[in-house]
Amino acid sequence: MALGIAIISLLLLAGKQIEEKFTRNVAGIDMVVGAKGSPLQLILASIYQIDSPTGNISMEEANRLTRSPLVKSTIPLSMGDSYQGYRIVGSNEKYLAHFQAEFATGKVFSKTMEIVIGSKVAKNLNLKIDDVFSSQHGFDKEGQAHKEKQFKVVGILKTTNSVLDQLMITPLESVWAVHEEHHEEEAGKGANVLKLLEDDSVRANSIRPVQEDSKEITSLLVKFRNPVMGMMMARSINQNSTLQTATPAIEINRLFALLGVGVDALKWIALVIIIVSGLSVFVSLYNSLKERKYEMALMLSMGASRTKLFLLLLLEGLIISVIGFVIGIFLSRLGLWIMSKNVEQNFHYDFNVLSLLTEEFYLFLGALLIGLLAAAIPSLGIYNINISKTLADE
Amino acid sequence: MIATQNLTFAYTPEKRFDFPNFSCADRETILILGKSGKGKTTFLHLMALLLKPTGGNIQINNQEISQLSVSQAANFRAKNVGIIYQKPHFVHSLSVIDNLLLANYLAGKNQAKQLAQQLAESLGFSEHLLKKTTQLSQGEQQRVSIARALMNKPSVILADEPTSSLDDDNCMKVIDLLKKQIQEIGASLVVVTHDQRLKEVFEKRIEL
Numbered sequence: 001m002a003l004g005i006a007i008i009s010l011l012l013l014a015g016k017q018i019e020e021k022f023t024r025n026v027a028g029i030d031m032v033v034g035a036k037g038s039p040l041q042l043i044l045a046s047i048y049q050i051d052s053p054t055g056n057i058s059m060e061e062a063n064r065l066t067r068s069p070l071v072k073s074t075i076p077l078s079m080g081d082s083y084q085g086y087r088i089v090g091s092n093e094k095y096l097a098h099f100q101a102e103f104a105t106g107k108v109f110s111k112t113m114e115i116v117i118g119s120k121v122a123k124n125l126n127l128k129i130d131d132v133f134s135s136q137h138g139f140d141k142e143g144q145a146h147k148e149k150q151f152k153v154v155g156i157l158k159t160t161n162s163v164l165d166q167l168m169i170t171p172l173e174s175v176w177a178v179h180e181e182h183h184e185e186e187a188g189k190g191a192n193v194l195k196l197l198e199d200d201s202v203r204a205n206s207i208r209p210v211q212e213d214s215k216e217i218t219s220l221l222v223k224f225r226n227p228v229m230g231m232m233m234a235r236s237i238n239q240n241s242t243l244q245t246a247t248p249a250i251e252i253n254r255l256f257a258l259l260g261v262g263v264d265a266l267k268w269i270a271l272v273i274i275i276v277s278g279l280s281v282f283v284s285l286y287n288s289l290k291e292r293k294y295e296m297a298l299m300l301s302m303g304a305s306r307t308k309l310f311l312l313l314l315l316e317g318l319i320i321s322v323i324g325f326v327i328g329i330f331l332s333r334l335g336l337w338i339m340s341k342n343v344e345q346n347f348h349y350d351f352n353v354l355s356l357l358t359e360e361f362y363l364f365l366g367a368l369l370i371g372l373l374a375a376a377i378p379s380l381g382i383y384n385i386n387i388s389k390t391l392a393d394e
Numbered sequence: 395m396i397a398t399q400n401l402t403f404a405y406t407p408e409k410r411f412d413f414p415n416f417s418c419a420d421r422e423t424i425l426i427l428g429k430s431g432k433g434k435t436t437f438l439h440l441m442a443l444l445l446k447p448t449g450g451n452i453q454i455n456n457q458e459i460s461q462l463s464v465s466q467a468a469n470f471r472a473k474n475v476g477i478i479y480q481k482p483h484f485v486h487s488l489s490v491i492d493n494l495l496l497a498n499y500l501a502g503k504n505q506a507k508q509l510a511q512q513l514a515e516s517l518g519f520s521e522h523l524l525k526k527t528t529q530l531s532q533g534e535q536q537r538v539s540i541a542r543a544l545m546n547k548p549s550v551i552l553a554d555e556p557t558s559s560l561d562d563d564n565c566m567k568v569i570d571l572l573k574k575q576i577q578e579i580g581a582s583l584v585v586v587t588h589d590q591r592l593k594e595v596f597e598k599r600i601e602l
Binding site for chain 2 (some may be wrong): 292301305387388392
């Protein structure tokens, strides 16, 4: 009983939370533009920050798009580096504004290599204002470190319950700066290390002007003035350029449709488990009634009415199902908690564990009904007990 | 007081029992002796209204009870008849004291905790009141079931082979206790048994 309830409740919870997370993060973004590849991947990487980016697009093309009269606003994103497993996203203040982020302490970045970090990052990595660190290439903790340039924490955000909590935001220029050196270093590896080191010390204190047009970003989040016209624009971009557009709503629906099959299968399994557990309650009550037939006959001989004993047994079935339900709910919360710890480690996604869903209320009623039915049928046997025979036989 | 006249019962037309007449006043005891298969338990169940007789009359406290309906019978039995079974049986999930109080509860009376205490003391199991019944020895369990039969201060106590599973010592102890208790509450005691050891201690005897 408890197991079936736990599985169903876990599915409900996880489904709900994932959906909530996904829709909250997607709000306000009509289109994502990025390099050619899987549109789902582009969405997952740019909006949810869970998949790898598809590739880079040139800033020039992105800017051309931004200037289009159909576009209300755009947010450029540049990913590729991380620190201790947390993604560093190059963007601008608009990205923070998009999530209505507020600062717990500190302020927004104003210079290259300054960085603002999400609440979860700050908590888990124990970073404070003015801390410095160097990023790693890629999203693994083992990624090659960019030792030359160090980020400096200037702001810590309040919890927004969005992906922002698990991100570190820095100006686009920082990402470019880090990678420029990275490339130079690779090119001149072994050739003139000394010179490079000298260069570094000079460079570190001055922000070089960045020629935007030659720069690259990972993707562009776009908000249209008019969604219908926007769709047409998206089609023309897909056909006529090296860029790719993806609509979050469509891709996410596709993802849910894919996941839905698995979730449905699990739901059926859980339902079967509940029915089987109902049957086992039935069998155990039936057996216990047989064992306790004498007890029942005894109580009958002492003046108990059969209806009273019937209700007594029914209550027993009810209590079993209520206990089963409570344990099930508890188990599902425990499962979700463990899952969320796991997911948070791997994807920096977390779940809100404690809320009780309305669906679970129906689940409760269903469990009670099954418990009642399972108890009622064998308990009807009470009305057939032959007191004298039962008492004489034993 | 309890009395029967021309009591008959038939499980099937071939398996018929005719029971002898007897009467037993308050504070009196009567022993009904018989070998297995003579209908001892049937006789007792008839007196306890657990079975409905096919013919004849039974009176308890001068009230004719053979024609009571099932629910009336259950009510009457709970208030006026205490039954001690051959093997002591209890509701296993309840403690000793709760098993005693259950008799009050099921008869619709107030739960007489003090009476339970007193009975436990005079029957010598007061230190076991909070234990589960299964933790007690056979002799102790039999004494608890006597106490349970007395909980509602019935006017008749029916005992079905109360001593068959007890050794000589315990057997006599139990009978003494029973006799003493019915003197105190003024009830009649009917013992049905094949236990020949009891022959000497009962003056009034019937053989089936």
